[in-house]
Each structure stands twice: as C-alpha cells, then as structure tokens.
Amino acid sequence: MxxxxxxxxxxxxxxxxxxxxxxxxxxxxxxxxxxxxxxxxxxxxxxxxxxxxxxxxxxxxxTALADIGEPVSACQDIETKKADGNQNHVPVDTPVDYTTAPPAFGPHWNQAGVAPASFARKFYTPDDRPALEALVHNLEHGYAILWYDETIADDQAAMADIEAISRKFGDDNFRDKFVAAPWLSTDENGKKFPDGQHIAITHWSAGGNGVTDPAKQVGVFQYCSGVSGAAVESFMKKYPYTDSPEPNAM
CATH class of the missing domain: 1.20.5 (Single alpha-helices involved in coiled-coils or other helix-helix interfaces)
Structure with missing residues (x-):
C-alpha cells in the first residue's frame, strides 16, 4: 500500500x-x-x-393620601390627656421619663429653639431615628408624629405605605409638619401600644388655634391596628400645626 x-x-x-x-x-x-x-x-x-x-x-x-393603607375604621377614637412640659427644656442627652407610649408632650431637649428633626425629613427608620426627647421638641412646634412599632417595621407592605404617606408632605409649608418614626422596644423600658394596636399618631395641642394658656394644653393620641393615610389626613386637619404651643417655630 x-x-x-x-x-x-x-x-x-x-x-x-x-x-x-x-x-x-x-x-x-x-x-x-x-x-x-x-x-x-x-x-x-x-x-x-x-x-x-x-x-x-x-x-x-x-394614590391620594386618604386611599393609602387601611380606612379610618382601623383606628381607635382620638384620646386627649392633660399636657405638661411647655417650654421645659432640659440639657441635651438628659433622659426624660415619659408617662405615655408614645409621648405627645413633656420636657424635651433644648435645641436652641430649633426642632431637631429636620422639617425636610419626614421618615425615620429604627437605625436613624432621633431620641424621644428630641422628637417631643418637634411636637411642641406643632408636628404630628406617626409612630410605628416593630410589627409594622417587619411588614414590607406596611412600611411602603408609611413611606408613601410621608412623601405626601413637602418642606415649604408649615401645614406639612409631619414625621413618621419607629417606636422601639427599648423606648421607655419597653412600654407598648395598647393590645392589637401597631400605629400611634400624636400631637401636642394648645387647646385650640390661637390659645396661649398652658393650662389648656393637651396631648392628642390616636392608635391604629394598621397604617391608615385616611386617619393621618383626618387627624392633621383636626389638629393642625397652628394648634400647638409654638406653631411658628421650625
């Protein structure tokens, strides 16, 4: 081959x-x-x-504010309690023992006349929330605060609703004095909201628009089982920033 x-x-x-x-x-x-x-x-x-x-x-x-989350029926009736602490500024870092969970009034940190939670900041997480004593100063200036507990913090949909509610408020009008902040298990030695309630809205009322008598001041509370934009809207209309001890302060 x-x-x-x-x-x-x-x-x-x-x-x-x-x-x-x-x-x-x-x-x-x-x-x-x-x-x-x-x-x-x-x-x-x-x-x-x-x-x-x-x-x-x-x-x-x-989505309209009133259509975010649950209806007003998710919330209990509004409660009021006689307030104290008007102009009672204590040094920064001084702890204050508040009698309610969460607070709506009381002694608070002295921040040189400026509320510590920025007017432009509407939403806080458990990692960056100011101290209670700082937020009570905001209440004195007419803010409404929506507090959410850890049950809500663990609910992604509920947190999305809270963030959406907070975005409804701008930073160029005092009518938008609103803050959403967590109520932590470490707050006030673990004091909790009423059974079955996971949201609280608070306001420091002067006792009516234009009222200047500290004896008439009350703390306003509304507890809810879930997030309700309708409740926030109704609450803030009933208790505007003008109804507070220091409405013209930031």
Whole structure:
C-alpha cells in the first residue's frame, strides 16, 4: 500500500488544526455566552426587586393620601390627656421619663429653639431615628408624629405605605409638619401600644388655634391596628400645626 504523500499529510494536519480551532472558538463562544447569561441573571436578581419597589412607589405616589393603607375604621377614637412640659427644656442627652407610649408632650431637649428633626425629613427608620426627647421638641412646634412599632417595621407592605404617606408632605409649608418614626422596644423600658394596636399618631395641642394658656394644653393620641393615610389626613386637619404651643417655630 502506497504511503500518502507529504502534501497529503500536511493537508490532513491543516484540516485537523482548522477543525480544532473551530471547536475552540465554539467552546469559547459557549463559555462567553454562559458567563453573560450568569452575569445578566445576577444583575437582574439585584435590579428587578428595586425596579418593582420603584414601580410600587410610583403607584402609591399617584394614590391620594386618604386611599393609602387601611380606612379610618382601623383606628381607635382620638384620646386627649392633660399636657405638661411647655417650654421645659432640659440639657441635651438628659433622659426624660415619659408617662405615655408614645409621648405627645413633656420636657424635651433644648435645641436652641430649633426642632431637631429636620422639617425636610419626614421618615425615620429604627437605625436613624432621633431620641424621644428630641422628637417631643418637634411636637411642641406643632408636628404630628406617626409612630410605628416593630410589627409594622417587619411588614414590607406596611412600611411602603408609611413611606408613601410621608412623601405626601413637602418642606415649604408649615401645614406639612409631619414625621413618621419607629417606636422601639427599648423606648421607655419597653412600654407598648395598647393590645392589637401597631400605629400611634400624636400631637401636642394648645387647646385650640390661637390659645396661649398652658393650662389648656393637651396631648392628642390616636392608635391604629394598621397604617391608615385616611386617619393621618383626618387627624392633621383636626389638629393642625397652628394648634400647638409654638406653631411658628421650625
């Protein structure tokens, strides 16, 4: 049997090399494609929840305040208690023992006449909330504070409702003196809201618009089993910032 010519062997070798290179290119393309798909999957896993949250936020931003969360029926009747602590400023970092959970009045930190929670800041988390003694100063200046407990803090939908409510209030009109803040298990040695209630709205009332007699001041409380934008709207209309010991202070 005749041996193949050298040129034939070279042609076979060249063909084998071409086939190997082609296989290598296909394998490389497959690897690159798989890597791209994995990367896209990783990015999608991180981005999609954010986009969904943003979409949910956009829907809530187009929802009227009164239509966010539960109806007013989720809340108990408004209560009032005789207030004290008007102009009772104590040094910063001095702890104050408040008698109610949460507070609506009482001694508070001296912040040189400026409420410590920024007028432009409407929502606080358990990680960045000011001290109670600081927020009571806001109450003296006419703020309404929505307090949420840890049950609400663990509920993603409820927290989205609270954040949406807070975005309904701007920073260019005193009528928007509103803060949403957590009520922590460490607050007041673990004092809790009434059974079954996870939201509280408080306000420091002067006893009526234009009233200046400290003896007429009351703390206003409304407890709710869930988040209710309708309750917030009704509460703030009934107890506006003008009905407070220092309505014209920031």
């Amino acid at each position: 005749a041996k193949p010519a050298k040129t034939d062997r070279k042609a076979v070798i060249d063909q084998m090399r071409k086939q190997q290179k082609s296989a290598d290119r296909r394998r490389g393309a497959v690897i690159v494609t798989v890597c791209i798909l994995v990367a896209v999957g990783i990015v999608a896993a991180a981005v999609v929840p954010i986009l969904v949250d943003k979409w949910d936020d956009r829907e809530l931003d187009n």
